[in-house]
Amino acid sequence: MSRSYDQMCPIAQTLDLVGERWTFLILRDLLVFEKTKFSELQESLPGIPARILSERLKKLQANGLVEREVYSQHPLRAGYRPTEKGLSLKPLLGALAAWGAEHCLSPEERERALQHVPAELRPFR
């Protein structure tokens, strides 16, 4: 499922960890919107198959970008939180947002999108 580009280039290395379909949007929800529950992530990502969301979260955990925290045993409830290493991806999410805001959104759409984006994620003006 998860194929590596197998290149020493740092761009390829980054994409090996976070470049798969949906992963940047999962990171956006965890890092920027501070969602923690599987069900919140599903709700925020219409169309994502549960199996894919689960696979992506496991890979993010395996690579030390996200931690899973069990906060109740009966019933079993767990949450996901970015690690320090995961949080270091914020500038990259900011760069993706900045380009999209400038090149893909109309001024009105940009204005509306901005209302949902915390100040820290704004090179995106």
Next chain:
Amino acid sequence: MSRSYDQMCPIAQTLDLVGERWTFLILRDLLVFEKTKFSELQESLPGIPARILSERLKKLQANGLVEREVYSQHPLRAGYRPTEKGLSLKPLLGALAAWGAEHCLSPEERERALQHVPAELRPFR
């Protein structure tokens, strides 16, 4: 083949244009290493199927990020060049490179990778 995330979020909009497998590496080769020929791109991207490379280039053209230039009719030879809009993706490639250099490469690998990277793509130190 190319599915949209169908979200107004500027991160999702960016990924709809350039988030598919291989596309960021194709852009790296066109924007940073200034490769222009299909055969040069193939050589630089071991494992990419010709059909995928061709599809990705067509999508980049359709979205105004890359231009195709015919420079000989007999035999037919064409090259690919980033447009102004395409060139505006450089900071995003820089952010991908910076994160990968810091988190995925050893100091020696970083040193070696740096030798191949033009100064303009270096927040990546």
